[in-house]
Amino acid sequence: MRWAEEGLRILLLTLFLLSPGLSWIQASEPIPPATELQQRRAQIGLVESHEILLVAAGGTEGEEVIRDYEYLTGLRSWGGVLILRRDSGAVVSTLFLPAKDPGFEMWNGPRAFPGEESRELTGIDTVLPFASLMDWTLKNKDQIKTVYLAKPGSQKQSLWSNMFSKETEFLSASRLIHSHRQIKSDWEVGQLKRxxxxxxxxxxxxxxNAKSSLYEYEVEAAIEGQFRRQGSPAPGFPSIVGSGPRSCILHWQENNGExxxxxxxxxxxxxxxxxxxADITRTIPVSGKWNERQLQIYAVVLEAQREGIAAVKPGATQRDVDSAARRVIRKAGFGNYFPHGTSHHVGMNVHDVGPGRAxxxxxxxTVEPGIYIPEENIGIRIEDMVLVTEDGCEVLSAAIPKSAKAMEAWCKGAEVVEPDLKKPTPKKSDSESPQRLR
Ligand SMILES: [Mn+2]
Structure with a gap:
């Protein structure tokens, strides 16, 4: 038995020592497969060989890695620089990464470093040590007329332009990257669903938790604790948890009210x-039971959202979606109590990037109408995430219940399984749609 134990210990230790350092980086949350990353880079609209795309991850410790870098490399560790260039038809990628640094890793843990592993992980053609970036620019700068640059807001453009010739034109890379980020791949939709x-x-x-809580932050803690318990790295944006008068403050984030x-x-x-x-809104009655007025308003918001979702299809605009939702709210007499737009793109950023277009x-x-009546301390918003499909749309968050009854059930710790509210309710069971508790 001793021998078996010792053997197992040695085996585990060997496996640990042989395991590639980078597997730690992948362990917590998935990064896109290399083939997907290659596809993302291949579609970048570089035309001439004298144009390059230069994406700087973020240069100093603690600075957040920019999403454009993560989108094109799959990497989240800072300090890298990605360069894309078109060469006889194909997009050629070169990634410069900080050298392996045991001192850094002692404090911060492992990160991607130059070598075969990083090349395999990202599918990038050439991965070089950061120190050779200077040589690369010296060698190529005379042929480069245009640099499309993506960098953290805190970095000065001169940091990069000084490395190239004076005549080189610097343009924002947003136009090249963001129109693609706006269209989600199947892999990305999978991440959003998760x-x-x-x-x-x-x-x-x-x-x-609302029933047993005194303050908004207790509910916030219950929500975010559940996120973390499931492996979410962090909330995607500061949680908005507002009761009473604060339910009418659209971006209430202090969450310290009673x-x-x-x-x-x-x-x-x-x-x-x-x-x-993700970006989802639900509104509940704190007591666990709606009063008549709350129920009346809730029904209008829900109907407005249903109409908004029904308007989501290829070729429609966000304005069409907004008009469809707003019409319901206006008709019900609450036109002055819906002060925000109905939709925004969502992806890596909660208000995701991309040009305004159909x-x-x-x-x-998102489709998120709301009615906010400060004089009555009632703010109700219902928000879901909707994928535009070839012939309409799919509500990605359809499994999250949202009927008035379902919200009451949630307060009791039960969940109502609902039919997809996008589809029109059958006329006969108008008020009582088939629902069951699970
Ligand atoms: Mn939203």
Missing amino acids: AIERTHEGLKAGAF LDRDGVLLMDVGARSGAYT LLPGMVI
């Missing part, structure tokens, strides 16, 4: 899956 599942559990926990026992509680939150965030398959937007 983030939504985590958010589902968080909201459920939040609703259930719960209004007879009022509503609005929870606008999003867990992450890797780099991708909807295309693969885009993911």
